[in-house]
Amino acid sequence: MKLTFLGTSAGKPTKERNVSALGLEFDQDNKWYLFDCGEGTQRQITQSKLSIGKLETIFITHLHGDHYYGLPGLLSTKKLDAALKPLTIYAPKGIRKFLECAVDISEENLEYQLNIIEYKAKEELIFDKFSLKILPLIHSKESVAFYIKENDINNKLNEAKLRKIGLEPSPLYGELQNGNSINFEGKRLDPKEFMLETIPGRSLIIAGDNSKPDILDIYLQNLDLLVHECTFTQEVYDNLIKKVLHTTAKELGIATQKKSVKNLIVNHISPRYNTKHLLNIKMIYDEIKNNYKGNLFIANDFDVYYLNRDKSVSIEPLSDSISKSS
Secondary structure (H helix, E strand, O other): OEEEEEEOEOOOOOOOOOEOEEEEEOOOOOOEEEEEEOOOHHHHHHOOOOOHHHEEEEEOOEOOHHHHOOHHHHHHHHHHOOOOOOEEEEEOOOHHHHHHHHHHHOOOOOOOOEEEEEOOOOOEEEOOOEEEEEEEOOOOOOEEEEEEEEOOEOOOEOHHHHHHOOOOOOHHHHHHHOOOOEEEOOEEEOHHHHEOOOEOOOEEEEEOOOOOHHHHHHHHOOOOEEEEEOOEOHHHHHOOOOOOOOOEHHHHHHHHHHOOOOEEEEEOEOOOOOOOOOOOHHHHHHHHHOOOOOEEEEOOOOOEEEEOOOOOEEEOOOOOOEEEOO
């Protein structure tokens, strides 16, 4: 499972970070999924290894501009690239009115099928490789997290065992995979005798803006990977004149440690934290690590992470995130 971070800033783009967008790819798949689409996302995609032509579905966590203002531009770019496969957008109520207005005023003829689905919190959706549950969060506007559970793999044949009895790859393999008994050299072969053990699917949560990470509660318990905002360190938040509903590094560390989250990737970083300021990313990292003992990564734009079958997380060598494995 591959995650490409296309935007990791909070609220507005900076010289170092664009606003929220994340690409998700599954193993041996010919499509990918986009989570949030802040302004400029279509350009970020062109700077990555992702292809707009293979984008099939977009999920929007909430209707704050830094999470969805990039949609009109992306829809237009898709047409200009002659990527005319249907596209589906899942988002909160209001997205249909926004997109229909943008397309109508610009007199844009998309030339492909656009499906807009306005979801409700607590809905469950089924896709070919995973299921997805929409979890409500706490923010100044309705915001959600997407709990993704990859399908278990339970139809892999023990080819070594089949070859040992003389059965080489053939259409009979397909029959066994489909749960059907077969006849081979006068013997009746039961498919259960030639299947490998079930490989459990991986689990992750991709969260929108949220002031209380522990609202995710049981879904955090032994979660393989959490992608969550961390806009402020606690001291900076405490000194804000006007409080906003975002997570602090301290709160995030405490919540993830309590529920034994295996891996945590942090995004949605306040522009306050940058390489040319007294406030820097390491401050966020250190504050989380003071409370969380799992594997922690602070994502930069264009970082690529893998959630591996053994539930570990690795990062492509070209990426330059602050990270540590416990």
